[in-house]
Amino acid sequence: xxxxxxxxxxxxxxxxxxxxxxxxxxxxxxxxxxxxxxxxxxxxxxxxxxxxxxxxxxxxxxxxxxxxxxxxxxxxxxxxxxxxxxxxxxxxxxxxxxxxxxxxxxxxxxxxxxxxxxxxxxxxxxxxxxxxxxxxxxxxxxxxxx
Numbered sequence: 001x002x003x004x005x006x007x008x009x010x011x012x013x014x015x016x017x018x019x020x021x022x023x024x025x026x027x028x029x030x031x032x033x034x035x036x037x038x039x040x041x042x043x044x045x046x047x048x049x050x051x052x053x054x055x056x057x058x059x060x061x062x063x064x065x066x067x068x069x070x071x072x073x074x075x076x077x078x079x080x081x082x083x084x085x086x087x088x089x090x091x092x093x094x095x096x097x098x099x100x101x102x103x104x105x106x107x108x109x110x111x112x113x114x115x116x117x118x119x120x121x122x123x124x125x126x127x128x129x130x131x132x133x134x135x136x137x138x139x140x141x142x143x144x145x146x
Contacts, residue, residue, distance in 0.1 A: 004018035004020065004021060004023055004025055005023070005026065005049065006018065006021050006023040007020050007021040007023070008042060008046065008068055008071075008072070041072070041073075042072050043069040043070075043072040043073035043076050043079070044069070045069075046065045046066070046068040046069035046072065046079070047065070047066065047069045047076070047078055047079050047082070049062075049065040049068075050062040050063075050065035050066045050069065050079070050082060050083075051082075053065055054082070054086070059086050059089075059090060062082070062086055063083055063086050063087065066079045066080075066082055066083040066086070067083065070083070075102075075106055077103055077106045077107055080099050080100070080102050080103040080106070081099075081100070081103045081110075081112075081113055081116075083099045084096045084097075084098075084099030084100040084103060084113075084116060084117070084120070085116060087099060087120075088100075088116055088119055088120050088123070091123065093120045093121075093123035093124045094120075094124060096116070096117075096119075096120040096123075097117060097120040097121060097124060100113050100116055100117035100120060101117065104117060109140055111136075111137040111138075111140040111141035111144045112137075112144070114133045114134070114136050114137035114140070115133075115134060115137045115144055115145075117133055118130040118131070118133040118134040118137065121133065
């Protein structure tokens with residue numbers, strides 16, 4: 001499977017241009033796309049694009065990839081978490097809080113999501129709520145702040 005990095009349309013192996021938007025498709029074969037050989041879906045492909053863009057310090061591009069993954073699978077925990085993490089460190093506290101809140105609706109006892117949502121809440125000036133979440137995170141994972 002090959003997916004267009006611009007619009008997400010699935011192309012055929014060996015296809016050079018996207019039939020939907022005309023963009024050049026990645027030259028990788030299905031075995032070279034992270035996760036494609038294992039039969040992973042398009043949302044997972046976009047998650048991996050986000051990871052690659054994060055590694056290249058293209059955080060805006062990574063966020064766009066995570067958003068594309070979420071447009072395909074709105075309850076994709078890993079995309080929600082990574083999007084929230086990037087937004088938090090971009091000081092986009094409200095959006096980070098929203099992303100972590102959605103992630104916690106899926107995994108309510110994830111101490112890392114609790115901790116990072118607490119940081120976002122603190123950034124929004126909601127210290128009491130932040131303290132409550134951080135306490136919950138510490139109860140679940142006592143060394144979470146190390």
